[in-house]
Amino acid sequence: MPETTSAPCAPEDVRRIACIGAGVIGGGWVAHFLARGYDVTAWDPAADAEDKLRRLVAAAWPALEQIGLAEGATQDRLTIAPTLAEAVADADFVQESAPEKLELKRSLLAELAAATRPGVVIASSTSGYPMTDMQTAAEDAGRLVVGHPFNPPYLIPLVEVVGGEQTDPEAVAWASRFYDVAGKSVITMDRELPGFIANRLQEALWREALHMVANGEASVEDIDASITEGPGLRWAFMGPCLTFALAGGEGGMAHMLDHFGPSLKSPWTRLEAPELDRELRDAMVDGCREAAGDRTYADLVAARDQGVIDVLRATGRLGSTR
Amino acid sequence: MPETTSAPCAPEDVRRIACIGAGVIGGGWVAHFLARGYDVTAWDPAADAEDKLRRLVAAAWPALEQIGLAEGATQDRLTIAPTLAEAVADADFVQESAPEKLELKRSLLAELAAATRPGVVIASSTSGYPMTDMQTAAEDAGRLVVGHPFNPPYLIPLVEVVGGEQTDPEAVAWASRFYDVAGKSVITMDRELPGFIANRLQEALWREALHMVANGEASVEDIDASITEGPGLRWAFMGPCLTFALAGGEGGMAHMLDHFGPSLKSPWTRLEAPELDRELRDAMVDGCREAAGDRTYADLVAARDQGVIDVLRATGRLGSTR
Known part of the structure; x- marks a missing residue:
């Protein structure tokens, strides 16, 4: 009550x-x-x-x-x-x-x-x-x-x-x-949901990434590049739903779902989280260390911050009233 | 052979x-x-x-x-x-x-x-x-x-x-x-993997989004905003692995996995794709139509294109040799 x-x-x-x-x-x-x-x-x-x-x-x-x-x-x-x-x-x-x-x-x-x-x-x-x-x-x-x-x-x-x-x-x-x-x-949100919304979405992606690394199917670098050189460029200003609607061409989301709906049944993602064993843990840690290269934590934070600012400005979200 | x-x-x-x-x-x-x-x-x-x-x-x-x-x-x-x-x-x-x-x-x-x-x-x-x-x-x-x-x-x-x-x-x-x-x-890629890499990642996110809409837990708008106002701003220039490494603070990916590893077992995503029935299909179609508002398909394409260009430029990926 x-x-x-x-x-x-x-x-x-x-x-x-x-x-x-x-x-x-x-x-x-x-x-x-x-x-x-x-x-x-x-x-x-x-x-x-x-x-x-x-x-x-x-x-x-x-x-x-x-x-x-x-x-x-x-x-x-x-x-x-x-x-x-x-x-x-x-x-x-x-x-x-x-x-x-x-x-x-x-x-x-x-x-x-x-x-x-x-x-x-x-x-x-x-x-x-x-x-x-x-x-x-x-x-x-x-x-x-x-x-x-x-x-x-x-x-x-x-x-x-x-x-x-x-x-x-x-x-x-x-x-x-x-x-x-x-x-x-x-x-x-009008109801409780474990992980709320954005974390559930990024956690789904993250679990799949962990599976790929665990199975040797993709490297940390591949995974990060596959996002920053691909879908990530759109997601900074257009969400996954509207993005996929555009993939349906002029037919929009209706065409997308009617056309690609069956591929939802394809084995394109795995389901449960992988066992986070020592090997997977170390592979993730090492992969990220490699990706960071000579850059310190402070360098990376500064680069991330500058990147977000630039993206916000580039997508018209700086200087607005909000 | x-x-x-x-x-x-x-x-x-x-x-x-x-x-x-x-x-x-x-x-x-x-x-x-x-x-x-x-x-x-x-x-x-x-x-x-x-x-x-x-x-x-x-x-x-x-x-x-x-x-x-x-x-x-x-x-x-x-x-x-x-x-x-x-x-x-x-x-x-x-x-x-x-x-x-x-x-x-x-x-x-x-x-x-x-x-x-x-x-x-x-x-x-x-x-x-x-x-x-x-x-x-x-x-x-x-x-x-x-x-x-x-x-x-x-x-x-x-x-x-x-x-x-x-x-x-x-x-x-x-x-x-x-x-x-x-x-x-x-x-x-050195081996075949259904959906390759980026699509497996975005498909995992997409399946979770479809589940949420199917269950009335989030609207299309919430889902799109949860990405464009959140993780999507980072993913335009820094992939999920390095992003999560930064979430570990100065301890990096090691701290992140050691600290948040157990939460991988939390019920933060669902597993199999939802039944793409009429109701879900229509909810997705209507949600995207609503998100598009008065904008035509051509308007949306132009906005998307301009956005990608701006993000590419903002993140230093225009004018490079690549």
């Missing part, structure tokens, strides 16, 4: 955001919210978290300047809180990005729900757990939602928003509106 | 190309080869084929001019042959792009092998049939290879090259080198 949420402010009036967990995803959220002009308070239990976080934000900043900062946006508006309670005390919105462990998420969300002002919406960055399973230990669970971003959250627009059984639908609506105001592209 | 092929000219010396079948893919190949400065002779049994083909090439030409035409490239170098035999008579290379029906491909390739000068390599655009199954009726089958493009062939660089059991490995090497010279990005 959903509890009723009465958010203390409208999505448009959010000023202070608490980011709980400051790893790759949590830190990416911090960078995004700072760039959009919010005050951000972060908390992370790791001893070296502050140092790492400030480096992540500083590394992201040139990219964010290129996209365009909101008025008043500055890295100086980041505060590191010594405790979880202090981090969320004044927050108008809380983004949780702890490691992907169900028990940890469950107890952390309970702790957050207890420490955060009544009605403030708390979103989890979980990449797969249903909120129904994560909110079981929390009181006031009606304001707990999933707000699942993509890496890096300061550049990739997508956020998937969905509630659990105990979540107040108003909290879902509030979160969706808030993310929209905060410059994200929002998909609001 | 592979037959020995002795190509009448080196891949660099190809001047005349025969394109057999002039639909969306065959016509796209015609546009590509014309833009790269080749003489192209096309043949298609449909009554209105010439008219459609010339319109397709004319529609593609502004995009090709923007990318940069090869010296001497002109639409005037397209000839329509009245018969298959006349189309291939002088060809240095043959690209077959007939409809995706095994029996048709089999007899057409036999006919082509009989009509084409000895040693000339004949490539099929098939999107899934193994050459071993298509070359059974042909004499001189050693020069029959798969050269699988992506739509539109005049913009998407990828071509997957693979031979069948009877194919001479030299014909595979010749075709790979030729496509490279002709401006494509080539993946040469």
Whole structure:
């Protein structure tokens, strides 16, 4: 039974955001919210978290300047809180990005729900757990939602928003509106689905890729090139459905399905995930190391960020009102 | 037992190309080869084929001019042959792009092998049939290879090259080198795999998308947005493997697999293709119609083409030597 949420402010009036967990995803959220002009308070239990976080934000900043900062946006508006309670005390919105462990998420969300002002919406960055399973230990669970971003959250627009059984639908609506105001592209789901939408899609592709590598049918390089030199060039601005509709020529999706429908029965993908044994693991690790060549992690991140910016600009998604 | 092929000219010396079948893919190949400065002779049994083909090439030409035409490239170098035999008579290379029906491909390739000068390599655009199954009726089958493009062939660089059991490995090497010279990005496979590489990957994603639509879990719009606003922005320039390696933070692919490996067992994708019944078919057709809105097929093609060009330019893949 959903509890009723009465958010203390409208999505448009959010000023202070608490980011709980400051790893790759949590830190990416911090960078995004700072760039959009919010005050951000972060908390992370790791001893070296502050140092790492400030480096992540500083590394992201040139990219964010290129996209365009909101008025008043500055890295100086980041505060590191010594405790979880202090981090969320004044927050108008809380983004949780702890490691992907169900028990940890469950107890952390309970702790957050207890420490955060009544009605403030708390979103989890979980990449797969249903909120129904994560909110079981929390009181006031009606304001707990999933707000699942993509890496890096300061550049990739997508956020998937969905509630659990105990979540107040108003909290879902509030979160969706808030993310929209905060410059994200929002998909609001009306039901829980393990992995949500985008991860299920990329996970299907990923499983097939792992099978191919496991069977020696394709190398990591082949797999990456087969996407970046092929379908990936279209998917940056036109999704798989509309892309396949165009493959049907002037007959569109109808022709495509009527013509190629039978090939769905062809043995073109495998079904269950492969055993992730040592051999497969190492093949993937080595293949990626080879693909990276002389480039450091920072080089690759910078290249990825620049690439996304360029693609966003090239496809007309920079400088729009959204 | 592979037959020995002795190509009448080196891949660099190809001047005349025969394109057999002039639909969306065959016509796209015609546009590509014309833009790269080749003489192209096309043949298609449909009554209105010439008219459609010339319109397709004319529609593609502004995009090709923007990318940069090869010296001497002109639409005037397209000839329509009245018969298959006349189309291939002088060809240095043959690209077959007939409809995706095994029996048709089999007899057409036999006919082509009989009509084409000895040693000339004949490539099929098939999107899934193994050459071993298509070359059974042909004499001189050693020069029959798969050269699988992506739509539109005049913009998407990828071509997957693979031979069948009877194919001479030299014909595979010749075709790979030729496509490279002709401006494509080539993946040469050393074994047959139904669907090759990129199609297996996108088919896995596609099956999952169809399941979601069939179950009412996501709309066509959600699915397309989940890619274009999310992973698709990265896949235009960085493949899924390296992308996931970055998700492992500084620990790279090793950390990613060690940390997220167990989630491979999560129910994040489904396995077999869904029944493509009327309801699902119509939901897909309607969803795509809705996504297209007021835009005509030609509008969508123009938008797609412009998008690919912009992405190619944005990611530094225009103006390179390749």
